[in-house]
Amino acid sequence: MVKKVRSSGNKVKQNKSLLKPINVEMPGQGKQTLPVQDVMIQAQRWLKTGQPGASINLLRQVTQQVPGFADAWMMLFTALHRVSDNEGLLQDTQRCLKAKPRFVPALTALATLKRDNQKHSEALQLIDKAIKLEPSLDELHNHRGVILKEMGRTTLALESFKRCLALNPANSNAIWNRSDMIGALSDEEYQRCLKLASDTRIDSNQRAKMYYALARSDEAASNYSVQFEHIQAGEDLKRAASSYQHSAEVSQIQKTISAFPASTAPLAQEEAASANNDSSTPIFICGLPRSGTTLTEQILSSHPDVVAGDELNDLPLACAKWLARKGIKKSYPDWVAELPTEVWSSIGDAYLESTLALQNKRFFTDKNLQNYKAIGLIRKALPQARIIVCRRNPMDNLWGCYRQYFADGMLFTYNQEELADIWNASDKLIQHWQATGKDIFVMDYETLISNPSATIESLLEFVGLSWNEACLNFHENTRSVSTLSATQVRKPLSSNRIEQWKRYEAQLQPMLKRLAVNP
DSSP, rough: OOOOOOOOOHHHHHHHHOOOOOEEETTTTTTEEEEHHHHHHHHHHHHTOOOOOHHHHHHHHHHHHHHTTTHHHHHHHHHHHHOOHHHHHHHHHHHHHHHHHHHOHHHHHHHHHHHHTTOOOHHHHHHEEEEEHOOHHHHHHHHHHHHHTTTTHHHHHHHOOOOOHHOTOHHHHHHHHHHHHHHHOHHHHHHHHHHHOOOOOOHHHHHHHHHHHHHHHHHHOHHHHHHHHHHHHHHHHHHHHHOEEEEEHHHHHHHHHHOHHHHHGEEEEEEEHHTTTTTTTEEEEEEOSSHHHEEEEEHHSSSEEEEEOOOOOOHHHHHHHHHHHHHHOOOOTTTTTGHHHHHHHHHHHHHOOOHHGOOSSSSSEEEOOTTTGHHHHHHHHOOOOOEEEEEHHHHHHHHHHHOOOSSSSGGGGGHHHHHHHHHHHHHHHHHHHHHHHHHHEEEOOOOOOOOHHHHHHHHHHHHHHOOOHHHHGGGOOOOOOSSSSGGGSSOOOOOOTTGGGGGGTTHHHHHHHOOSSSO
């Protein structure tokens, strides 16, 4: 998340900081006096071995005693972002800026946090301040372009990406972000991208972005066979650099069915109506990536009574806090049976408390990509919530995943058979949710395209909203959109993505054969 940048601090001063002895509290070892260098090595080791909490504890001690040491701050920001500790990140970036008001990594970390919290105007101000301090730092201009893209300010976003690439033609982030918006590359850009993609000295993830950028340009030129080859090359690089455990992913989905049997159906309507009744009502939008979740949120948030929450982490964080209190260390859904019944409402209350900033209207949306696995959990913790499941032709859905570069997670999307396995397992899970309760609205993408007015009217009626024409004209919504579909949802509905997978039917045979249904 936090990219290492040139610091205005003196390198000699940084080296002296490494040798400075400080007093630190080491877990299980008590207080010790150690040079900063040794503390940093231990903090980095814990961060790499999946112990970010211990790393954060050490790094805070370093920054409190050596506030001018830039590397400690940057590692602290990275660790906090990794555990989604937004409150801690806000406090620590502000603490850093008091000690180092011109410290660009703190400004960019705070800008990222503001962007994640849908405060794009504030994020833009912070990035502009950072650019004034470091105008030749290419990645800052890319960051600015992303913020502007999500705000719907396309022309300015492209100008920022162009400025980034003028400073560094090999910046893979800007190359991908720009190509994702415009598709076609110039001949010169295409050849440069091809050269960078094949350079084995470059990081695999950066090379993968180049291949995806090439694929976007190939698609714009209708060179579909070459497009698929470049997607495949990017997929292979992403998969080789990951430690994805496919069987564990499928098993988690399958075990979720057993964890929430029919007996855990939602509360009766009158009980649900009285639950957490002092708060806004959450609308959980569920579905696989590229199934229409962002589009559904855009439609709903066009209504004057709905706030868009985007991909919130508040529910898993609320669960994690209660599990820590109870000393439960199992993974989801294994811990479900061990959680006392009375805790569920407390989890719901914690979720609503953490989302207070979104509760200035009757409803707010939550489209975390793991929501489809958590419908049973949502029913227990937030029985008053509305639940919407987005569905789409499976091959179109899976092709949409396969052709897409994902910055983080979604590792199952880089293999055709594994993608089909996930769809098969998730389809069974969604059928289970439908069989155990009538509180789900299915948003069918193809039906929406063919009959938008009736579909949107049914959606609004399910939620409990009156008809509003703005929902039909969702593409005119000026809200910031932080997901991969930021550009698409600013356009009217179109059927050009329906059955698009058939262009690639010959290459997609492994996926098609593995799929449990006939598309």
